[in-house]
Amino acid sequence: MGTRRVLIVATGAAALMMFALVALPEVQAAPASGASQVTPAVRAAAVWLASPETVEPSSPVAFVGQSQEDGFVGDEECRSCHPEQGDSYDLTKHARELDARTPAGTTGCESCHGPALEHAEEGDAALINDFPLMSAEDVTEVCTECHNRGEQTFWQGSQHNGRDLTCTTCHSVHAEASDKAQLVKSTQTELCGECHQDKAAKMLRANHMPVREGKLECGSCHNPHGSANVKMVRMGTSMTANDACTECHAEKRGPFLWEHAPVQENCASCHDPHGSSNDRMLTAKQPMLCQRCHAHTRHPATIYDDNNVATSSRAYGRSCVNCHQTIHGSNHPAGKFFQR
Numbered sequence: 001m002g003t004r005r006v007l008i009v010a011t012g013a014a015a016l017m018m019f020a021l022v023a024l025p026e027v028q029a030a031p032a033s034g035a036s037q038v039t040p041a042v043r044a045a046a047v048w049l050a051s052p053e054t055v056e057p058s059s060p061v062a063f064v065g066q067s068q069e070d071g072f073v074g075d076e077e078c079r080s081c082h083p084e085q086g087d088s089y090d091l092t093k094h095a096r097e098l099d100a101r102t103p104a105g106t107t108g109c110e111s112c113h114g115p116a117l118e119h120a121e122e123g124d125a126a127l128i129n130d131f132p133l134m135s136a137e138d139v140t141e142v143c144t145e146c147h148n149r150g151e152q153t154f155w156q157g158s159q160h161n162g163r164d165l166t167c168t169t170c171h172s173v174h175a176e177a178s179d180k181a182q183l184v185k186s187t188q189t190e191l192c193g194e195c196h197q198d199k200a201a202k203m204l205r206a207n208h209m210p211v212r213e214g215k216l217e218c219g220s221c222h223n224p225h226g227s228a229n230v231k232m233v234r235m236g237t238s239m240t241a242n243d244a245c246t247e248c249h250a251e252k253r254g255p256f257l258w259e260h261a262p263v264q265e266n267c268a269s270c271h272d273p274h275g276s277s278n279d280r281m282l283t284a285k286q287p288m289l290c291q292r293c294h295a296h297t298r299h300p301a302t303i304y305d306d307n308n309v310a311t312s313s314r315a316y317g318r319s320c321v322n323c324h325q326t327i328h329g330s331n332h333p334a335g336k337f338f339q340r
């Protein structure tokens with residue numbers, strides 16, 4: 001273990017130094033030798049270094065000043081024939097010219113639609129990137145040229161990528177329906193519910209996470225672009241989804257002196273994260289919830305002991321948690337039975 005860590009640190013440091021030696025002097029030299037000599041490569045490096053954000057224009061051709069010889073015509077041409085798309089695009093982050101990472105800061109319409117000199121001359125839709133007609137993979141390639149970090153880091157190999165969804169399944173560049181993130185539907189529940197109907201429907205049950213009320217969205221717990229955790233759960237890298245819950249319900253995380261095994265393992269053993277018809281979004285009614293695992297206990301685990309079904313403290317109110325109140329774990333010296 002120790003050796004491995006040292007190795008990783010050493011390799012990381014070496015890589016950083018290499019980067020500093022090769023890239024930094026070039027960038028720092030640029031202002032000194034005059035702005036006119038800034039090459040696209042230097043500018044790319046400078047933009048990359050200066051940007052705290054996630055988007056990187058990684059294409060070697062995607063820079064301002066493309067000439068007609070390269071096959072680019074420029075936005076003005078496009079707008080003369082497609083004014084509507086020009087107007088809709090102007091309202092989005094992609095049109096922020098001062099941000100050198102955006103299409104507007106690079107080759108404009110053609111950052112996505114590709115060099116369009118021939119198309120502009122012929123007016124032939126086959127000579128340009130026409131997204132609805134492209135394969136999922138080709139669309140993704142256009143967008144991930146820039147969007148390949150941050151939220152989108154785990155796109156490659158994600159469950160959605162594997163099932164041939166692409167960026168434009170959920171996003172629209174010219175005709176978004178949402179206030180945020182240019183989605184094709186006005187809410188995430190509506191968007192995701194198109195395919196995950198059961199999950200969207202559970203949000204309508206009596207006990208549900210406050211998604212309907214607007215306090216959470218599908219994207220609060222999931223990263224639809226893929227994640228390092230199971231079930232595309234946004235938080236954490238553990239093999240259980242618990243991090244998705246303890247991010248907000250931190251007091252359930254512990255550590256506890258007396259842990260309850262299923263709580264450590266998976267909150268979803270007892271709670272349906274999307275909603276259920278039982279109190280507290282429990283996956284089963286009490287006391288059956290507990291009896292799925294605790295068939296034999298020191299006291300009868302059933303509610304049918306003697307003839308006191310109606311009055312059994314295991315049957316009414318909160319059932320087993322009438323007594324086992326600290327069911328998520330306890331720090332009380334009284335012992336390991338989760339009673340206080």
Ligand code: HEC
Nearest residue numbers: 073077078081109110113116119120123124125128129130
């Ligand atoms: C001289 C006019 C003209 C110019 C300039 C022009 N286009 Fe087009 N474009 C057309 C015509 C005509 C079509 C075909 C429409 C059809 O088949 O219904 C078309 C089709 C398209 C399509 C396919 C979708 C559709 O509506 O059929 C896209 C995307 C497109 N153009 C984007 C661009 C972009 C981006 C630029 C600038 C780089 C551009 N166009 C410049 C005339 C032009």
Ligand code: HEC
Nearest residue numbers: 078079082085086089094103108109112131172173174175
């Ligand atoms: C960030 C990438 C991107 C940029 C930049 C971009 N487009 Fe598009 N364009 C798309 C996508 C994706 C579609 C498919 C429809 C959608 O998502 O709204 C599209 C669709 C179109 C269409 C076809 C519209 C239709 O209804 O079928 C035209 C025409 C068009 N774009 C023109 C332009 C023009 C003109 C510009 C520059 C002012 C531009 N685009 C900039 C990605 C882009």
Ligand code: HEC
Nearest residue numbers: 055057093101102103106111142143146167168171181182
């Ligand atoms: C030339 C680089 C570039 C390309 C290509 C590109 N984008 Fe972007 N995109 C950006 C930048 C830069 C932003 C703004 C990021 C920010 O400010 O956080 C952005 C923002 C977005 C946003 C967020 C909008 C919002 O309101 O928050 C979405 C969604 C998006 N892009 C989708 C796409 C899709 C889909 C494609 C492919 C059709 C695409 N982008 C292609 C650079 C690009």
Ligand code: HEC
Nearest residue numbers: 143144147151155160165166167169170181188219220224
């Ligand atoms: C299954 C639907 C879905 C797919 C597929 C998808 N997105 Fe998203 N995307 C979303 C949702 C939902 C959000 C808003 C997330 C949030 O804020 O909780 C979002 C947010 C974004 C944002 C803004 C947040 C940010 O990263 O700064 C960008 C940019 C973006 N997506 C780009 C892409 C690109 C590029 C692709 C293709 C590789 C893609 N998306 C594929 C659903 C999707």
Ligand code: HEC
Nearest residue numbers: 189192193196199200209216217218221231241244268273
């Ligand atoms: C409070 C957090 C949270 C919210 C909000 C949430 N989910 Fe989930 N989701 C989870 C967790 C945790 C799991 C994993 C459950 C498990 O391990 O059994 C999951 C699992 C899933 C699965 C995989 C289910 C399976 O059977 O394998 C899908 C699909 C899904 N969610 C879609 C959605 C959709 C669509 C929305 C919005 C309507 C949404 N989720 C909102 C936490 C959430």
Ligand code: HEC
Nearest residue numbers: 159160163169188191192194195218219222224230231232
């Ligand atoms: C166009 C259909 C479609 C849309 C829209 C869609 N998904 Fe999915 N999603 C899928 C498919 C297909 C799978 C893979 C299911 C499988 O492999 O069993 C999947 C899988 C998932 C999984 C489970 C991953 C796993 O490990 O089991 C989650 C979580 C999920 N999607 C969340 C979302 C969220 C959140 C949204 C909205 C932002 C969304 N999806 C929108 C089609 C879609």
Ligand code: HEC
Nearest residue numbers: 207210215216220221244245247248267271273279280281
């Ligand atoms: C982004 C924050 C957030 C995340 C993540 C989150 N919750 Fe919640 N949870 C809330 C909020 C807000 C409420 C509503 C509290 C209220 O109304 O008092 C709530 C309520 C609950 C309730 C009580 C419901 C009721 O009927 O009283 C349970 C149980 C619950 N969450 C379990 C979970 C589980 C399990 C997960 C993981 C799958 C999870 N939560 C993830 C914010 C979150």
Ligand code: HEC
Nearest residue numbers: 242245246249252253262263266267269270280318321327
């Ligand atoms: C062994 C089953 C079980 C597991 C596993 C479990 N819970 Fe619970 N949880 C319950 C029961 C039962 C209640 C209702 C308690 C009551 O009525 O007093 C509850 C209530 C809650 C509540 C609402 C009341 C409160 O105490 O705040 C939240 C929030 C909650 N659980 C979150 C979680 C989280 C987060 C996890 C995972 C770390 C988790 N639960 C794992 C059984 C479980």
Ligand code: HEC
Nearest residue numbers: 260261262269289290292293294320321324327336337338
């Ligand atoms: C998914 C299975 C599962 C569920 C559901 C479950 N438990 Fe447990 N419980 C366990 C396991 C495993 C242990 C640890 C047993 C051990 O260490 O011998 C445990 C331990 C306990 C203990 C401490 C016993 C001891 O000897 O350490 C109590 C008390 C307890 N559970 C009560 C409950 C109650 C009350 C419920 C319902 C709210 C419940 N459990 C639901 C699996 C479960």
Ligand code: HEC
Nearest residue numbers: 287290291294296297298299301313314319320322323337
């Ligand atoms: C009236 C209070 C009360 C109720 C209601 C109750 N318990 Fe208990 N439980 C106890 C006490 C007291 C102990 C023993 C503690 C000891 O021996 O020190 C205990 C011990 C346990 C143990 C650990 C001992 C063992 O034999 O493994 C489990 C598991 C358990 N209960 C599960 C349950 C389940 C499941 C329910 C609901 C069907 C339930 N309890 C309802 C009071 C209660």
